[in-house]
Amino acid sequence: MSSRKHFLLVAVGSAGDVFPMVSIGASLGLRGHQVTVVGPPVNREFAIRNGIDDYVPISSDNQYASSLKDKYLLETRYHGLFLLRYAVAWNTTIYTEIRLRACPELRILSVDRPNVWGDLLAHTQLKIPLLRVSIDLPITGEDRSNVMTLPAGRPQQRLMASWFHAWNENMQQLGVHTGTNQPMRLFRKVRPSVPTIGLWPDSITGGWGKRAGVQSFGFVPPSNIGVDKCGTYIPQPDRKVVVFVAGTEGTTKDWLGKFIKVSIQVCKCLGCDGVVVGGEVEDITDEFPPFFTWEKFRPLSTLLPYSSVIVHHGGIGTAAAALKYGVPQLVIPRVFAQPYNAERLQRMGRFV
Numbered sequence: 001m002s003s004r005k006h007f008l009l010v011a012v013g014s015a016g017d018v019f020p021m022v023s024i025g026a027s028l029g030l031r032g033h034q035v036t037v038v039g040p041p042v043n044r045e046f047a048i049r050n051g052i053d054d055y056v057p058i059s060s061d062n063q064y065a066s067s068l069k070d071k072y073l074l075e076t077r078y079h080g081l082f083l084l085r086y087a088v089a090w091n092t093t094i095y096t097e098i099r100l101r102a103c104p105e106l107r108i109l110s111v112d113r114p115n116v117w118g119d120l121l122a123h124t125q126l127k128i129p130l131l132r133v134s135i136d137l138p139i140t141g142e143d144r145s146n147v148m149t150l151p152a153g154r155p156q157q158r159l160m161a162s163w164f165h166a167w168n169e170n171m172q173q174l175g176v177h178t179g180t181n182q183p184m185r186l187f188r189k190v191r192p193s194v195p196t197i198g199l200w201p202d203s204i205t206g207g208w209g210k211r212a213g214v215q216s217f218g219f220v221p222p223s224n225i226g227v228d229k230c231g232t233y234i235p236q237p238d239r240k241v242v243v244f245v246a247g248t249e250g251t252t253k254d255w256l257g258k259f260i261k262v263s264i265q266v267c268k269c270l271g272c273d274g275v276v277v278g279g280e281v282e283d284i285t286d287e288f289p290p291f292f293t294w295e296k297f298r299p300l301s302t303l304l305p306y307s308s309v310i311v312h313h314g315g316i317g318t319a320a321a322a323l324k325y326g327v328p329q330l331v332i333p334r335v336f337a338q339p340y341n342a343e344r345l346q347r348m349g350r351f352v
Helices: 015-030 041-049 062-068 069-073 079-101 120-124 154-171 183-193 208-212 256-270 316-325 338-347
Strands: 006-010 034-039 054-057 106-111 132-133 197-199 241-245 273-277 292-295 305-310 328-332
Touching: 006 015, 006 079, 006 120, 006 241, 015 034, 015 069, 015 106, 015 132, 015 208, 015 316, 034 079, 041 054, 041 328, 062 069, 062 079, 062 197, 079 120, 079 154, 106 120, 120 183, 183 208, 256 273, 256 292, 256 305, 305 316, 316 328, 316 338
Parallel strands: 006 034, 006 106, 034 054, 106 132, 132 197, 241 273, 241 305, 273 292, 305 328
Antiparallel strands: none
């Protein structure tokens, strides 16, 4: 029997989710395995540049752009509206692509997100081996005990019924009878039996992963393939550099301009160079002084060895890169897991 496998990687989320999965896929490809990545359309070029020939966009460009504008719904009581508008279609694509490639050699690696369940259904119905990949640092029971939420009201119940109905309709069109395998039941009954791998060192969680039965292999950085296309800024040996990371795609709108203006003043007062990485192109309108540069995309491995400080939003991938190169961090958390990541780093004494 051939040892060559076909790995289908599901990467739903921001660059912090997609980049590590693409890196894993590139490594699997170099080992002779067949690799398919299902992810956001905006990351297709990056994936192809890193050796992923079979990349399936999870949605159209327009739908993805719309989902970025609605990302904040995920942090509210109306997250069901986000699921109805986007996640149902995404999971339909995930299930369809898995079923299309179903064979004895197929294996699924999927980012562990609460808005991803198409892989769980495929694992249950098609008996395909599944591994969930945890990108964010885990929120332990002790941390959850301090979180209070309001009970679901009638609007939330209607939203839940709406996206359940939309999911069932999509599956029926594919000739799939979900039966009792509804999304909530998949998470309650199936998800606990699926093994999880943490893409963070267990030391950063205080040993939580080992106690919870989660295998941890440390941070997985993006592949260095295509690093030659890394931007225009060249670090100067006689100039200190401060790196500013704009934030998660879709969350910088109406904020990036203020962030850049403050960053320029910081560099001006310190007498150092500044490099802002990331952010939407349409938000970059002003001309920058000679000591300041904006890069749409730049591997941090090409900047951090020369940097004095990195200022970022609290994304775990950015924090991991700073830890790797021993660069002090100033974290400005904004949404999702970022405040929790910042708190963890503060406990570790990794702040500026």
